[in-house]
Amino acid sequence: MTTTHPSDQQQRGTTPQGNTGNRVPRRPKAQSRAPWILLAPFLALFLLTFILPILVAIASSFTKVTRKGLFGEAGVTSEFAWFSNYAQALSDGNFVASIGRMFLFGIVQVPVMIILCTVLALMLESTSARWPGFFRAAYFLPYGVPGVIATILWSFLYVPGLSPLIDIAGMFGLEPDFLGPNTVLWSIANIVLWSYAGYNMLIIVAQLKTIPVELYEAARVDGATTWRIARSIQLPLIKPALVLTTVFSIIGTLQLFAEAQVLKTVAPSIDSQYTPNLSAYSTAFAYNDYNVAAAQAVLIAAVALILSFAFLKFSNRKSS
Amino acid sequence: MTQFTRRQLLGAGLGTAALGMLAGCATPGTASVNGGPVIAPVASGEKITLKYWSWLKDLQKVADIWNESHPNVQVETVWIPGGNSGGYQKIFSALATQGGPDLAQVEMRSIPEFMLVNGLVDLTRYGAQETAHLYDPTLWSQVSYTGGVYGIPQDSGPMGMFYQPAVLEKVGATPPATWNEWGEVAGELRKTDAYMDCFPLGDASVFAAFATQAGAQWFRAEEDGWVINMTDPATMQAAEFFDSAIDKDLVQTAYGAFSPGWFAAAAKGGLASVTSGSWADALIAGVSGGEGKWRVAPMPVWDGGSGFGSSYLGGSTAAVLANSKHPKEALDFAVWMTTSKEGIDAMINNSGIGWSPAPGFIGTTRQKPSPFFSGQNYNQEVFEPATLQQNPDWSWWPVTTQSLNILSDGFRKKATGTSLVETMSIAEKQIMTVFKNKGLSIRREAS
Numbered sequence: 001m002t003t004t005h006p007s008d009q010q011q012r013g014t015t016p017q018g019n020t021g022n023r024v025p026r027r028p029k030a031q032s033r034a035p036w037i038l039l040a041p042f043l044a045l046f047l048l049t050f051i052l053p054i055l056v057a058i059a060s061s062f063t064k065v066t067r068k069g070l071f072g073e074a075g076v077t078s079e080f081a082w083f084s085n086y087a088q089a090l091s092d093g094n095f096v097a098s099i100g101r102m103f104l105f106g107i108v109q110v111p112v113m114i115i116l117c118t119v120l121a122l123m124l125e126s127t128s129a130r131w132p133g134f135f136r137a138a139y140f141l142p143y144g145v146p147g148v149i150a151t152i153l154w155s156f157l158y159v160p161g162l163s164p165l166i167d168i169a170g171m172f173g174l175e176p177d178f179l180g181p182n183t184v185l186w187s188i189a190n191i192v193l194w195s196y197a198g199y200n201m202l203i204i205v206a207q208l209k210t211i212p213v214e215l216y217e218a219a220r221v222d223g224a225t226t227w228r229i230a231r232s233i234q235l236p237l238i239k240p241a242l243v244l245t246t247v248f249s250i251i252g253t254l255q256l257f258a259e260a261q262v263l264k265t266v267a268p269s270i271d272s273q274y275t276p277n278l279s280a281y282s283t284a285f286a287y288n289d290y291n292v293a294a295a296q297a298v299l300i301a302a303v304a305l306i307l308s309f310a311f312l313k314f315s316n317r318k319s320s
Numbered sequence: 321m322t323q324f325t326r327r328q329l330l331g332a333g334l335g336t337a338a339l340g341m342l343a344g345c346a347t348p349g350t351a352s353v354n355g356g357p358v359i360a361p362v363a364s365g366e367k368i369t370l371k372y373w374s375w376l377k378d379l380q381k382v383a384d385i386w387n388e389s390h391p392n393v394q395v396e397t398v399w400i401p402g403g404n405s406g407g408y409q410k411i412f413s414a415l416a417t418q419g420g421p422d423l424a425q426v427e428m429r430s431i432p433e434f435m436l437v438n439g440l441v442d443l444t445r446y447g448a449q450e451t452a453h454l455y456d457p458t459l460w461s462q463v464s465y466t467g468g469v470y471g472i473p474q475d476s477g478p479m480g481m482f483y484q485p486a487v488l489e490k491v492g493a494t495p496p497a498t499w500n501e502w503g504e505v506a507g508e509l510r511k512t513d514a515y516m517d518c519f520p521l522g523d524a525s526v527f528a529a530f531a532t533q534a535g536a537q538w539f540r541a542e543e544d545g546w547v548i549n550m551t552d553p554a555t556m557q558a559a560e561f562f563d564s565a566i567d568k569d570l571v572q573t574a575y576g577a578f579s580p581g582w583f584a585a586a587a588k589g590g591l592a593s594v595t596s597g598s599w600a601d602a603l604i605a606g607v608s609g610g611e612g613k614w615r616v617a618p619m620p621v622w623d624g625g626s627g628f629g630s631s632y633l634g635g636s637t638a639a640v641l642a643n644s645k646h647p648k649e650a651l652d653f654a655v656w657m658t659t660s661k662e663g664i665d666a667m668i669n670n671s672g673i674g675w676s677p678a679p680g681f682i683g684t685t686r687q688k689p690s691p692f693f694s695g696q697n698y699n700q701e702v703f704e705p706a707t708l709q710q711n712p713d714w715s716w717w718p719v720t721t722q723s724l725n726i727l728s729d730g731f732r733k734k735a736t737g738t739s740l741v742e743t744m745s746i747a748e749k750q751i752m753t754v755f756k757n758k759g760l761s762i763r764r765e766a767s
Contacts, residue, residue, distance in 0.1 A: 066759030070466055070541050071435045071718055073352065077759075088757060094729060160574060161584025177574070181735055265405075266579055268522030269732060272725045285409035287722045288437050289758075290416070 061085050061294035085295035094273040095283075095296060099303070101185060102276055106253040109189045113249050114242060117197045121204035121238075122230050136205065139198035147195060151262040154191045159266050179267035187267075188259045196252065200245040207241035208234060243315050247308050254304045257281070276300045353642045354442040354468070361648040362392075369394045370650050371421035372638070373411060375402040376671035385666050386653060393649045403427055404721060415439045415642060422644035423654060428462045428635045429525070431470050432718040436758070441640040442468035446648045454659045458710040459677045463637055465541065465715075471637030472654040473677035474667070477597020478706035479529060479631045480698070481617045482604055487514055487592040495593070495617035499561055502620045506570035509592055515585075516592050519562055520576035521734055524727035526596075526633065527562065531555040532714045533631035534622045539717040545761030546717060550748040552765075557622060559740040566734055573734075578603045586610070595619055597633035598703045599674030605692050612691075616698035618706065629709025634674065675703060718760065723751045 064081030068074040089095055120139055124132045142150065157163045158178035169176050178187045211234065219229050257277040264270040272286065273279035277300065284293030362368055372383065372395055383395040398421065400407035408430065414420035415437060426434055434440045448469040452460055459473040483495055491508035506516035520526050531538070534554035540547040565571050575581035577594050585591050587608045594600060604614055619630050638654035640647045657663040659678045667673045668683040676682055686699040717723070730743030738746075748764070755762040 067436065068759060068761075070546065070760070071432065072438070072760075073354075073466065076351075156580070159579075159581045159584070161581050161588070161590075179574070181732065266575070266581065268520065268573070268576055271522070271729050271732060273729075281409075282725070285412050286404050286725075287719065288412055288433065 057294045089295045110249045117200035120201045125208045143199040147258040181269040207238040352438040372423040373421045374425035378670040381670040382666040422650040426639040429716045429720045436718040440470040471639035475673035476635030477633045477674045480702045481595045483593035515572040519571040521731040524724045529631040529633040531558045534627040537713045549765035630706035
């Protein structure tokens, strides 16, 4: 966990690598073959199930199929289409809207998630915490519930007529609509928060545990308050974990799929292209437009890559 | 074993990748089986097993009846999720990899979509025309395209109005005969805090059925391509009617029929009726405490004397998929299942199918009064006549799912002020673009 700090890695990287060239000038054949043989099963699967599909998807995203006649009975042609599938994907208002929706979701969800899991972790690791083991398990438990099941559970709390929450709100004269066009996105955010806050909290707790006790003791001798300890010792030292959980949350936002797909059955306001992933899924398997779907998938991957790297770059620059 | 250098390994990897890319470049579904040779039936004595993917429950029990009398043609059923909730995705991906079962359940409206990816066998090549007379002509026309037959109708849903007499009585109403009367009753019901029905903004297929009833024909296959007209007077009449119903808050739009919210409201008497396909009877039987509280009336008709008495909502077929090695046997099984008395009864009793597409026999249990529906013999009273009052010209088209989604997306904007009427003409343009993107020729009906 501690080595994820990027500047750490750079420093350590220099020394051992400089040595390797001198220490082992020539290895016996068997010895140099061994790693490849041991790696072969992994490499084969990695190429077959990871690299190859990516290449096929990229190739597919540049192909266009044109049918003639009523159903293509008069001929079907496939041709290299440059960026026309990308143009078609980006001119699809619903797909663009889904990307916008995802950004909105991420801008709100990621900070809320990080703040919540940091606060939970700090509270559990503070000296005055009661039964930290129990609460740690309790907060982590939702992560053990698969996303689909979690959404079904929550949908019973969202659906009018079934939801006790709505009934209770009704007693106070409120009529919350969890599944309306403007609220359903936040209902999904709530499910995601419930599912993953405990998991992210655990990553931060693990990092908190690595802080040497001496630091706390020294701080207390100097008369630091709990708040001061959190601000000046814990937060700076758990930064690698915060970076990691933020990247997880950004990627998670881009992969939003199951929650929206399941909640669709009870929320009329969720359309078939609500999130970018749902959009690619519908385009491929409901509209049978594999080429445009491939273009959408490549676009989503590109956005994920850019966002993750931009965030890492940004957090690196701030630390140096 | 030779030693691999890193470069060789990389080369080999890239080589495999390039091969894969070549294979991958052939976008799935671009070759047709219907141009190839007809596959002969298997020789007698040879034993084969047919696979049937379907979302009907306990369908294996139906197949078992067939299996008993046909030891050489065994049918094995595999359950898949219903239609677009995952089943089609599964079938499409199986077809894309040159696999898939012999038979699959395909909704009427999705037949052209499967044809577009060359997923279906033209059954006229295996003698389907000889069985045409056994089926409802309206449904048969919905599986017939360009001289071929691409699925055997297995269930359908003539529409009627399921209602709760006690809720209607609160405002002194009886089931309305016309949509205008329906609107008046709905207005009265709003004063008692009940709704007449839902209008599903998220599922345009219901609106399509209402428009069909009014006499719409959105698509027509012509020699030179498709002809679209989604803004004809019949469709506009239906769109204007529901625009005004939603504006006056006469219909519930927060949830659709048979969703968890609907069941909760229906059980509390907050919904007076649901106009739906005949298959809704099995769903309404799931309303808690609903026994004896529901009856069935004919669907309200459109005012002005135009249109038809009913409409079909939903309905599916047993279609023979392109990669089947035994299309003739698969067709025989499908015809047995949907036209023989034992097949129909078994499908009703085990799988709870909708309306049987064979007009000769509606099913033994459906000839009797139903205790749940207040002892009403509603199948013979309401739905059997409804099958004779259908719009025969309605035809589905190759991008139905996407088109209905485009419509639903437009309907959802009703909340922000875009009327259904406006949505129809916007959607029409968008759907034409979808056709053109696929290279299919389409033109607007000259008005």
